[in-house]
Amino acid sequence: MDFASTSSRCCFGHQRTPCSRFTRSTAQLMHALPVASTRCRSRSAARCQAQKQGAAPTESATSSSDGDRAWADWEDEPNLPPSETVFRPELGDGHDAEPGDAGYLADTIRANPEEAEAEARALRAARSGNSLEEEVAYLVGVQLKGGNMTQRRDTAALAAYSIEESLEELGRLATTAGLKVAGQLQQQLEAPDPRTYIGPGKLKELRSAMLASNANIAIFDDELSPRVARALQAALGEDVRLCDRTALILDIFSQRAASHEGKLQVQLAQSQYELPRLTRMWSHLERQAGGGGGGSGGKATRGMGEKQKEVDKRLLRTQIAGLKRQIEDVRRHRGAIRSRRTEGQVPVVALVGYTNAGKSSLLNRLTGAGALAEDKLFATLDPTTRKLELPAGTEALLSDTVGFIQKLPTQLVAAFRATLEEIKDAAVILHVVDVSHPNAAAQSASVMKVLQDLGVGDRALVTVWNKVDACSEPAMVQATARERESTCATSAATGEGIGELHEILEAQLAAMLQPVQCLVPYSQAELVGEVHRRGLILQEAFSAEGTLLQARVPVALAGRLQQWQLDSEDFQDRSLAAQELTAVAAGT
Numbered sequence: 406m407d408f409a410s411t412s413s414r415c416c417f418g419h420q421r422t423p424c425s426r427f428t429r430s431t432a433q434l435m436h437a438l439p440v441a442s443t444r445c446r447s448r449s450a451a452r453c454q455a456q457k458q459g460a461a462p463t464e465s466a467t468s469s470s471d472g473d474r475a476w477a478d479w480e481d482e483p484n485l486p487p488s489e490t491v492f493r494p495e496l497g498d499g500h501d502a503e504p505g506d507a508g509y510l511a512d513t514i515r516a517n518p519e520e521a522e523a524e525a526r527a528l529r530a531a532r533s534g535n536s537l538e539e540e541v542a543y544l545v546g547v548q549l550k551g552g553n554m555t556q557r558r559d560t561a562a563l564a565a566y567s568i569e570e571s572l573e574e575l576g577r578l579a580t581t582a583g584l585k586v587a588g589q590l591q592q593q594l595e596a597p598d599p600r601t602y603i604g605p606g607k608l609k610e611l612r613s614a615m616l617a618s619n620a621n622i623a624i625f626d627d628e629l630s631p632r633v634a635r636a637l638q639a640a641l642g643e644d645v646r647l648c649d650r651t652a653l654i655l656d657i658f659s660q661r662a663a664s665h666e667g668k669l670q671v672q673l674a675q676s677q678y679e680l681p682r683l684t685r686m687w688s689h690l691e692r693q694a695g696g697g698g699g700g701s702g703g704k705a706t707r708g709m710g711e712k713q714k715e716v717d718k719r720l721l722r723t724q725i726a727g728l729k730r731q732i733e734d735v736r737r738h739r740g741a742i743r744s745r746r747t748e749g750q751v752p753v754v755a756l757v758g759y760t761n762a763g764k765s766s767l768l769n770r771l772t773g774a775g776a777l778a779e780d781k782l783f784a785t786l787d788p789t790t791r792k793l794e795l796p797a798g799t800e801a802l803l804s805d806t807v808g809f810i811q812k813l814p815t816q817l818v819a820a821f822r823a824t825l826e827e828i829k830d831a832a833v834i835l836h837v838v839d840v841s842h843p844n845a846a847a848q849s850a851s852v853m854k855v856l857q858d859l860g861v862g863d864r865a866l867v868t869v870w871n872k873v874d875a876c877s878e879p880a881m882v883q884a885t886a887r888e889r890e891s892t893c894a895t896s897a898a899t900g901e902g903i904g905e906l907h908e909i910l911e912a913q914l915a916a917m918l919q920p921v922q923c924l925v926p927y928s929q930a931e932l933v934g935e936v937h938r939r940g941l942i943l944q945e946a947f948s949a950e951g952t953l954l955q956a957r958v959p960v961a962l963a964g965r966l967q968q969w970q971l972d973s974e975d976f977q978d979r980s981l982a983a984q985e986l987t988a989v990a991a992g993t
């Protein structure tokens with residue numbers, strides 16, 4: 406089964422297309438709307454006509470059977486809001502519909518989808534000056550009274566993100582996904598509204614702000630449950646596309662995954678996200694069945710919708726099982742490579758850190774790897790490993806990893822756990838922090854939390870304060886870093902502080918090596934070469950019997966040298982003799 410061709414779908418299940426949500430036109434979405442009743446069409450057409458002639462729309466035109474229908478669908482939902490507290494765009498919500506407002510737009514859309522869509526878009530574009538082709542997003546977040554959502558959920562990250570910071574990051578995610586951000590709206594609440602995430606008044610404000618700025622996508626800063634998403638969609642109208650932080654991150658990941666395993670992991674995460682959200686795709690069939698005014702085939706159509714939903718869920722479950730199997734195969738293969746690497750005892754140094762901290766830039770600076778580094782979130786998805794040669798001759802493998810982010814979607818945590826397992830093999834972890842970022846402390850705390858969760862909190866850790874060149878007082882930052890243990894301030898851009906990073910790394914790697922002093926026969930020249938590459942030579946002399954080596958080497962290598970091990974006294978005596986011999990030979 407070709408999963409690649411079937412699984413790239415819209416996260417909110419609007420329509421199964423093989424492309425990203427954001428590349429699909431609003432027109433496509435509108436064609437997926439329920440078919441309007443004849444009564445509604447004639448009213449809307451009249452209203453449309455009136456508008457064309459410059460007349461204000463009439464009161465009666467603001468209410469429609471479709472509006473009632475949509476409302477009824479909404480009320481069918483258990484635990485949904487009582488009618489008086491909710492913004493009902495189709496019913497005008499207490500104000501006369503104006504050209505460009507929700508009621509007007511909803512009616513004109515129903516009159517003639519193509520004509521109305523063109524008209525509505527042109528109207529909004531004229532009001533805001535945005536291009537007709539642009540995908541424009543509006544951001545929405547909730548600030549919990551007494552701390553934001555991140556703080557509540559994740560007590561470890563107490564230096565957490567304010568709503569402004571969280572929305573700023575959401576905006577960066579949106580631009581990374583190729584969207585334009587028109588504005589943002591936030592609300593202070595005791596808890597997010599269980600029905601519509603934000604309160605009814607704010608919802609109305611959001612709708613107006615989106616119309617005024619020609620925004621067509623509402624992005625919510627937290628993952629929306631399928632039920633809340635449905636309620637929001639009903640309130641905001643079908644011409645607004647809904648998205649949440651999780652869907653946005655999944656979309657970026659699906660655009661950027663390059664390796665076979667990366668693609669499989671993103672597809673799995675997307676499928677798992679979509680499974681509970683499939684309902685919406687077939688709801689139009691159910692609406693036809695329920696609201697057809699007693700037309701024939703109501704039950705049959707509802708049955709069709711249900712049946713199709715079940716078929717679809719079954720397909721998706723089969724696909725999820727298939728993806729899991731494929732990922733397991735790839736994982737086994739990678740595990741074999743990793744264990745070969747461990748047997749070789751080349752120490753692995755893993756670069757970890759918040760997204761955009763400069764991990765790939767540091768990999769390039771330290772190894773000349775030429776890895777992709779750009780000013781976008783999640784530039785790196787697939788781990789890259791390169792050989793690192795430190796000035797004293799010590800060798801290690803330097804691994805670049807996927808960046809972290811606050812509120813990392815649970816589906817992705819699970820999917821990328823395997824990728825992050827690279828970190829588990831690391832002898833040293835280089836935690837890269839963008840020290841020039843205003844939220845560096847909270848970002849650092851988020852990363853440390855993930856490291857704890859991965860069970861590598863006790864691993865040798867070097868903290869790298871990167872982008873020191875972008876700080877207003879770089880000298881002060883460098884001085885502070887020097888006062889801290891295993892910390893250095895660097896600039897991957899200018900090379901500043903890279904020498905200090907080399908020294909700290911050498912010391913860390915040396916601390917992990919085991920001391921040996923031995924006499925290795927000349928027949929074992931290869932082994933001596935390995936000691937040079939993988940260990941740290943403290944003393945070397947050449948006697949008549951072989952090479953005298955005092956060094957620090959990885960444990961496995963120390964085991965192989967065991968048979969030629971000398972005690973200290975013997976080693977010193979032989980070394981002196983060898984040095985004298987060398988001096989005589991050199992005639993000094």
Ligand SMILES: Nc1nc2c(ncn2[C@@H]2O[C@H](COP(=O)(O)OP(=O)(O)OP(=O)(O)O)[C@@H](O)[C@H]2O)c(=O)[nH]1
Nearest residue numbers: 761762763764765766778779780783784785808897
């Ligand atoms: N001024 C400055 N910019 C830097 C430095 N290091 C990296 N950058 C820039 O920061 C941006 C992100 O760098 P990357 O190396 O891609 O960051 P990353 O941590 O690998 O990011 P992800 O792969 O997205 O997690 C790029 O535009 C880099 O040019 C630095 O030391 N100083």
Ligand SMILES: [Mg+2]
Nearest residue numbers: 764765784785
């Ligand atoms: Mg990177």
